[in-house]
Amino acid sequence: MTDPTSGLLHANRERGAMTFSGWAMLLIALVALFALVGSALSNAGGNGPLWLIGGTPVLVVLFILILRGFYILQPNQAVAILLFGSYRGTDRATGLRWTWPWMSRARISVRANNAISEKLKVNDLRGNPIEIAAQLVWRVTDTAQALFDIDDYRAFVGVQIEAGVRAIGSRYAYDGDEAEVTLRGHHDEVNNALRDELRARLAIAGITVDECGLTHLAYAPEIAGAMLRRQQAEAVVAARAKLVEGAVSMVEMALEQLSARDVVELDDERRAAMVSNLMVVLCGERETQPIVNTGTLYQ
Template structure:
């Protein structure tokens, strides 16, 4: 990204400025003059010399075409970039019927929000695992001069930079952390999405484009390791569940032995205590329901 910024900063950066244009509604009144001239010339065709009639008609037609060629229409959240012989003359953002000199070249640019969902791309995360990622980005043009003159095709530029930013963010973090001690792509959507937005804004500033919202629409392990990672997740879940179960069972055994000793229910030597602990652990940690066994003898028989 540093190389991109360094290369673009060496270019002559454009900057949007207001164009000197006029309201088209006032120019509509000016159209009445050539129309009146044509009507007057036709009405006086038998009273005035033919040369005067022809001159009046030519001047009226020229004035009509001159005025009509300068009209253009702008809808809300739409701008027009005006150039003269390749020189940037300004941008008009005033909606409605507008007018400028006919020899001005007018290029319309939408400043509305655009929504793009990028293609799924394969990225290696921080740990080198291949993952698939796709992002949804809401962007809009903020500087029409930069969008048209500083990049060749600003829409294609946005698509390329989205892919580059997704690769950068995807390689910055691991996909998942089973110990929940690191920032991950899967577990920290808001933080990672904020960094993706900041990365995109930094990359798209050269084109006069900002990003209003972005996030991941697809995030998963690549197919070649998806099965192995699923088995790993299942194993991690089983280990975590077993750890919690054993910790709870040990606490219950300690409590049972303490209560038996405290209330003098039974006197237990080391061997009987070990047998009771074994039985309680089997009962508490077993996956199946236990079946009671009545011992009619003693522990030593």
């Protein structure tokens, strides 16, 4: 319902409906049926009491009205009760139920539903095109909002899933350093953010999200090759930096031990040559071939 003074949507809220157990009304229906049969037999014989013969139309109408009020609810199902279009409440009690026959009923499931979004192309925080998809488990918590505040709540869920996934995909970078929350490296944080985003979007429809997460995450095909080469280059640079760091430590340790044990006296030139040879051996990608020097270092 829209307030013309404010233009804001007044959300409906679920409340309990005044309904009855169907078993008690079934007993009354059986009594009316037996009375109707007795009235029919009296009419056929023409010797029944006048009140019984004249009450046949009343019994027929009563029996039909009682039958029209029956409905059955399975577990995790609900029925919204309406009187001439006005919402009168929701019945969630399971089993055989009965309400006034002039009440209309709108059945709705409150069971958990699973939905998987299509693969969407989104620009991440750095503007790189990525492909992203998500799945979520959702259920109706407020039947009045789902039925009367939204035209089609299932279609509404599909649209909001796409909008929420796009919002999360553009909020974070696909990849980055360890201090930055990224789509690829921080699954728990991203999934929690996606769940909060979807809950906020679906609250207007009386729907909550129990679980959600990304099912597909990749660079778009047009940049996938370039990004793969960049990741490989970063991995090579990181590996070489670690290798050089270790090699420098080993060379430093070797020189310190040679000096401490007086194994050999090295001047600056010989020290530089040893450092150069050790760095080549330790940092080279291929095995080195030793060359035996039969002369001196200065020849």
